[in-house]
Amino acid sequence: MADWDDLRVFLAVARAESLSRAAKLLRIDPATVGRRIARLEEALGARLFAKSPQGYALTDAGARLLAHAERAEQAVIGGLEELRGDSGQLSGQIRIGAPDGCASYVLPQVVAEICNDHPGLEVQIVALPRVINLSKREADMAIAVSPPEAGRLTVQKITEYHLHLAASRDYLARHAPITRPGDLIHHRFVGYIADMIFDKELDYLGEVGAGAVQLASNSIAVQLHWVQLGAGVAVVHDFALPAAPELVKILEDRIGLTRAFYLIRHSDDRRVERLNRFADLLTAGIRREVARLEGRK
Secondary structure, eight states, X not given: OOOHHHHHHHXXXXXXXXXHHHHHHHTSOHHHHHHHHHXXXXXXXXXXXXXXXXXEEEOHHHHHHHHHHHHHHXXXXXXXXXXXXXXXXXXXXXXXXXXXXXXXXXXXXXXXXXXXXXXXXXXXXXXXXXXXXXXXXXXXXXXXXXXXXXXXXXXXXXEEEEEEEEEEHHHHHHSOOOOSGGGGGGSOEEEOOGGGOOSGGGOOHHHHTOOOEEEEOSOHHHHHHHHHTTOOBEEEXXXXXXXXXXXXXXXXXXXXXXXXXXXXXXXXXXXXXXXXXXXXXXXXXXXXXHHHHTTOO
8 A cells, every 4th residue: 555655756756757856856865765666666566667768757557646646645735734724824835937038027026025925935936948847846837928738737817918129229329220120130139049949929030020130049038138238139028128228119119019928737736725825926916017017007
């Protein structure tokens, strides 16, 4: 008979696909993780993982156990929350995955405000140039720029945000004027590395009639820094402009983009009240902060 502690180790290995990475998550040594998995397999009479050079992959039996183990995990979390009672205060660790534009210019203020009201919270922001994998529990929830098309996930639209062409005053003073879209082909562009754009909603430049990207990065923060240095023209989030007062919008009345942020959660987590409350605070805070930064209130 498997106990909860063995299932917790199983979940860590299933998500990390590695004994060593699972050991770091669990804060125990890899040998102990290996013994616990072997003990669980013996108790169940089935192999749960197939080892390969790429790591530990779930077998068919392991994949069947995963869904049950995740439900057990949520039941344990829910039970602990109920026993603690509702003090009105949120506590514990919550990890949020987000694209780096949101992670750099919106989330810090929002999360700081939430933690001021709930000092027992420990919040981690993971800014990755790719979609966060919630199924592997890379994060408790994620912010994305387009809703996922597959997976046992729940999706909530948070808010729309806006982007415009921008450049530094210094750059514009040193280069040919931009008075119409056709002028853009004579200017150097800053943007994403084309083969590293992880979401079609980030493929901006084709929509604005830009020329070739000569300075490219998979990081919005790096792109913005280049533009601040007067290195070229870029599509910039309106919510990032207050952090870069030396930039000005270009052709604002003729070229503009609208995108949206979505909150993505694992469907099983909807039963966890602590995460529900945090998600409500997070989405309300993001709406307020984007509106404030864009000058809409």
